[in-house]
Amino acid sequence: MNRLVGLFGSLALLAGVSIPAGAQNPPARRIVVASKPFGESYLLAEMFAQLLEARHFTVDRRLGLGATEIAFRALRTNAIDVYPEYTGTGLLAILGERPSPDPRQVFRQVAREFRERYGVRWLPPLGFQNTYAIAVRRETAQRLKLATLSDLARVSPTLSAGLTPDFIGRADGLPGLAKAYGVRFGSVRALLPAVKYQALAAREVDVIDGYSTDGFIARYDLVVLQDDQHFFPPYEAAALVGPAFQRDSPSAVSVLTELSGLLTETDMRRLNRRIEVDGIPIPRVAAAALLSLGLTRDVPLGTRPTKDASRGGVFPYLWSQRSTIMSLTLRHLLLVGVSLAGAIAVALPLGLALERGRGAAESVIRGVGVLQTLPSIALLAFMIPLLGIGVVPALVALFLYSLYPILRNTYTGVRDAAPEAVGAAWALGMTPGQVLRYVRLPLAAPVIMAGIRTAAVINVGTATLAAFIGAGGLGDPIAAGLALSDTRMILSGALPAALLALLVDAVLGASERLVTPGR
């Protein structure tokens, strides 16, 4: 029992590690710049951030937020201040309006409706469009004589498509495409952006949805089919600015308008290629772009080319990233430790209480179990209106996920602990408190520890998803690496996360043996 208490004490201690970064009081308002999880969004957000920093504003980066839903909710609720968005996405995915072919009109419409409905402002567009690009391998295009989407519709039943889940569901995606062109693919597979190009190159699928400014289109030598019936609405990129930011820092907002109209589609394709094909770090590409646009005079420190090769083996890369990985690992451990400590503090007493009043036990435990069935991303998204983005909602979500295994194991562990020993202790005159303290808890300790161990290991994995709501941790490089199709970057998050899971499992496994009675 004392060992158990000591263990919880050390977990709490672990949870008490100081919170890194952003805790000190800022001299001026910090501007929170965010992006969605794909290469171009990272790049534009980084350009926003560096431009603001060059003008002496203080910036917090929350890059790679889940997707449109999460990023926009965060913006509306002032959890973030600005992120790059596309007018077409605003029109169709956020407003749920019908598409329109005229870029000017689309911009006017989203600008007006976003202001009226959400108090959110579209800055004048950056100058380029990035629309959906339906792409095939060059060989496929030549063999089937494909140049337009109308050509594609003709042969679509013989082709298999690999599309992002987003595209499959959206009105301006596959359903609309089917209606406008009569496209009916032989098969459709949902693929994440990170793998769809590889799947196409490997001939696993024949058609994918890309973005017209993708660097990957050049990298894989793909043919983009022409939208001859102008189905896809104009997707003009622009900075989307939240309500509080406009009010608090009009000067910073006007700095961001300096980028308006400066970026052409050719520019973007070139920049995206440098990131996605050449593997140059995003901050460096952003710095060079701002310099060449004449918006900055100098490249900021830390974004200059360093000696280590940008291409190379996984382990040299991991080694070069060791200090980043270390701080991400600490942040990860913090997320897991605090949420786990909270879950223990709630689930353990609750499990004991339920054991005393068994009538309610099963329904309460099942209720908590339902939380477990919520998809992590969905749970994280629900948190945003209540708790914003960042560490707090991530902690709450991880806390909720940890409850069930601990609660279930505490309850059943105490309930089923050596009934004959409990019966004898009772018959020889122990009080209910003594039976719990001296018999049930010590005998249930290994089972309770096993529950804590399960929760901890699940938590280490789930915490990688916290990156999608800007909580940091080892999910950051995983999300960014997925967006950029950069395996080394993914591994720089995934490998430490896996090692951490093994380590946590081993440590808690050892303490499980430590609390096993009568060894």
Next chain:
Amino acid sequence: MLRAERVSKRYGRVLALDAVSIDVRRAECVALIGESGSGKTTLLRCFNRLVDPDDGRVLVDGVEAAELDPIALRRRIGYVPQDGGLLPHWRVRRNVELVPWLRRMQNSQEPAERALALVGLEPAIFADRWPRELSGGQRQRVAVARALAASPDVILLDEPFGALDAITRADLQIAFDGIRRELKISALLVTHDLSEAFLLADRIVVMRQGRVEQEASPTELRQDPATEYVRQLLLRARVLAA
């Protein structure tokens, strides 16, 4: 020492005890026998208030049990369950010291060691062992020692030797009988083993469906079964020649 007067207990629609009266006199051993479900364990548990009867009176040493604090009552009465019920995470010593410790006796070690020696387990050898390091017979000896450690006047045994092999059981029965008679402890013994009842008990109470079928000394019972049921019971146990 123990007395039940017209005690009834109902579980839902089942009448587990139907106005049962028994009496255990000082330094006497009474065996309760009967089939499973006859109510013998329920009756036993009334005496240390693990079961509170719906009707009737239970007296312990002349005082009504319902008036006594159940925790304090249990600490006064020795108890040996069928499976020993040793706490697996406590060493033998701590198991045997349990009741003296609960009763906050000044020195719990001495009575524990005395009790261990009494049941034939050398404290120097066995006191620091874990229960799982003992044989079934040794575990049951420890359970008896634990019941005796606080020197109770009365002890309840619920099929205490039922799970043991025949030779070990016989050893323990003889050892227990010797100790009980020497210390003049009253005992109420639940058993389904008639030969055990005949060996250990001064009087035998045959129970059937929550009622006392017959109460008699072993000799009387053998010579004069009160009912056909008792006669069959004795026949099956080969206590009575066919």
